[in-house]
Amino acid sequence: MGTLSQLPTNLTLDDADTPRDIVDAMILAPFSTGDQPYAHTARLPRVRKDAPLLPADGRILRVATDDGLRSHLAAGDGWTLRAARWRGGVAEVTVTATSDELALRILEDATRGARDEHAERADSVSMGFWHHSAKRGAQRSTRPITTPSWAAIRDNYAGDVAASLERLMALTPESISGRLLLLHGVPGTGKTTALRALAQAWSSWCQVDCVLDPENLFHDSSYLMEVAIGDDEHEERRWRLLLVEDCDELISSAAKASSGQALSRLLNLTDGLLAQGRDVLVGLTTNEPLARLHPAVVRPGRCLAQIEVGPLPFAQASAWLGTSVGLNSSGATLAELFALQRGDRDLVSHSPEPATGYYL
Template sequence: MSVIREVPFPSPDASELPMNISIDDADSAIDLIDALALSPFATGAQPWSRLANLDRVRPEATLSPAEGRVLRTARVEDGPESRLISGDGWTLRVVRHRDRTATVSVTAVSEELAKSVLHETIDGAEEAMPDVDHVEMGFWWRGTHGGTRSERPITAQTWDEISANYSGKVRASLDRLMSVTPSGVNGRLILLHGQPGTGKTTLLRTLAKQWHDWCQVDCVLDPERLFNEPGYLMEVAVGYDTDEDAQRWRLLVLEDCDELISAGAKAQAGQGLSRLLNLTDGLLGQGRDVLVAITTNEDLARLHPAVVRPGRCLAQLEVGPLSRDEAIAWLGTSQGVGPSGATLAELYARRAGREIPHSFDNDSTGLYL
């Protein structure tokens, strides 16, 4: 049963719109705080709004101006906490999550007041970027209200530190990829293919670190939706320009997308393949500094010919296992190394003393490494 409640806010004048909220048993206390936070903006009492998404919020950060008064607090056990805070001419909504991220939104009677309240609330609230072994990476997913992007620091080593993890057959090509600059971009697609456990994901983390000065790397967590929903694709691929990001390229990472680029992709994935190709060198990609990196366990011969045609790929690399001699040099012993060598995942497992399965051929996890 729905219950209609009018949400009162101080001193609405005759020109303001009425504000009513419909509440039923499917709504939570946090939903009510969301509605109350929007009320002064919807009625026009506080027509200016500012919002900030925070990462790595300090545990001791209050996320509240000194003059704020807490009106409502709602907390989900082992989940987020939401607060509604008000002051003279402004209203603040703060949602803190267990992963130390937070969303802070302010409405106010003037733009200057909204900016100042937001600044006081978030100033010094985030921890500094972790040490040099980390790099910021964005993560996209499709939520209820469209695409959502969150930034996280990920562990990443330099290419010099990990180059010995890769076979000499591909190392020279990887050297060239790691040293690419904006002026050297020739092709918008990066294909990393090879059996599971050979270090494709590790390469992408290192690429994010090597290209940090000129390229923002974003991982798309639901690529199957990305190319099937044009609105989501526009959000992620086209994005919004800001002064800070105007000169930076973006690399979209799609992991284990075999069905998107296989020989039968057109039949399996519908328009997905066409939209991918349009993003890399069609009308959608024109004027946008966007690259796409795809990892796949498929053999190159099984990929769609349109994907691997000359000129489309900036890099097209098979990341295979280390040879027997390379594996022995990496491990420091020949014990357990077969005549065909070993993958990086197998070598790390042997170094740690773990049992190695006889075959990874049917493993669908990608053995992220």
Template sequence: MSANPHDALPIRLNVDDSDSPSDVVDALFLGRFATGEQPFSHSLNIDRVRSGATLLPPDATVLRGARDDDRSATLAEGDGWTLLISRWNRGADVTVTATSAQLAEKILKQATDGAQDEPEPQPDNVTMGFWYVSPRRGPYRTTRQISAGTWEEVRPNYTAPVADAMDRLMKTTPEDIAGRLLLLHGPPGTGKTSALRTLARSWRDWCQVDCVLDPERLFSDVGYLMDIAIGEDDGTAKGRWRLLLLEDCDELIRGEAKHTAGQALSRLLNLTDGLLGQGRNVLVGVTTNEDLERLHPAVVRPGRCLARIEVGPLTRPEAVNWLGQDAPDLESSVSRDGATLAELYALRRGTTPASVPEPRGGADAGLYL
């Protein structure tokens, strides 16, 4: 066994009050790898660590342990190897350096075997991925179980023309795919995001749905874009499709996007039907509050869109029917122009009237559903 990791570290560390004990543990871990004493590294990310799992292999000696507000770090060693465990919430990163690739793989397997906690499958849930750029790990994907109703349950939330268009979309199979872009546009609060959750459930047998939490960064960072384009299989069979969801992308796809967003629009289009998308079973779903007339013509050209659906408010008869016979006193609060889904939910809760004096879809309006 060689000297302690801090003796092998080939650089001088300058630590100030902006560094945490976990940062020091991270730096100490790199010592033997940096000097070449342990030149091989293997790592694994675990989204949900089983309760009680230590992530330590047999005969491990713990050298350092640190816990911050949202993260803990553990440094351990054994004969010919060093291990770093970074834990946050239910997730963890486990990295091993060793004198050989075979030893690194063996120790990592011993540390993580049986550590993944598989949630009890729920019939109303669907697994959805979430991509974002982490300051610590760079482009990163995590998964969550998202509740989603069946299309039959949520269909009354949409006006008749929208529901008819959604009928066809929900029944789409890989054999039906002609375009790679799915565009939902319309005023805030009309249920665009709710429809996408239901779509994820309807397609879960053949398509993995991933939501990009920072789409404004995605198309300005080529490395981030490539990581997402390549994707993660998440244990799925070869040939499984992926749907990347980009919410509230008004600036990216409106008519003047070529001038305001630089290469971002071009990269989006390249992902859907250009060289970047070739050989990848990737669909891109975009929600926007913009009117169709304000969208860039390259986005809505024929053949590019798998579906292009304007999601509007329910008509007054549809809104009254949505409220049901058990709420006749609420009918008078529905304007003659109808109501959005967000307004109806607020009306049912008694938090705000359904009629809004300002025009829907203003520039400062937010996406409620």
């Protein structure tokens, strides 16, 4: 039987490959041949633009820049390093080496001081965004998002809705009694804005992440496991709120038949075996009325909060706008009020049913 060091390295290229793809592939060569059998990778959510991502004694072998995105391959005595940057300051550094200790030391040298530690603005929080890459699997990047305070937006919601949202904003880990947060109602009523304010209100104890491709998350068990369980063991453990917006198909009354195991996996994440021992909450928004949702989703005890976010009634809408001109007796959605405030009366419906607006 041959040794692993005799494993050949083959690289097949076509016109779809880029120089950055070549750099990505070249880091695998010394590892696959066994010349450098130890590898470590670090993913950095925010990196300084001037961070070299390179030890002082490293020599650059390749540099590939594509539309402002940069990758480089470097080497030193007994090690090889590949560093890649993406938009938003996200970077990944991989080191292969002749020993585990050397790989860890080079990785530490390359990433030391690379993180952008600038203080976040008082009106923003860092939000994670998950997506699944065909080549790289589950990927998470972070972005600062503007988050209004609850006090600044409270008047955007009808009295009973505002009271429910206020109780939600005030929750602490000790008072959590369910794992599912459900905001439902017609478009344009401010569901997303309420969630941004929630990220601000809970920022001291809860990390908020948004799942960009829920259709993949609940159909791919490995992706779901990474998102639900793949915490960095070196980071301080915090609660996490996973946001899935506009998930009508996932939780509708026909979801079990149309989505297969997707609904079951969602429910398992909130109170099944997958949820045990994990401090994970799931936030869902939908435009569907409550009666059209699957009964398993809204059963008693599952929801941390279940809030219907509707239009503002006529009196409150008039007070918000400062006039009743352009309003009908049924009131208005938040999207319609902003349209009227801008003078875009063509975007406002005058039918009894609230119009679909642009303010989520």
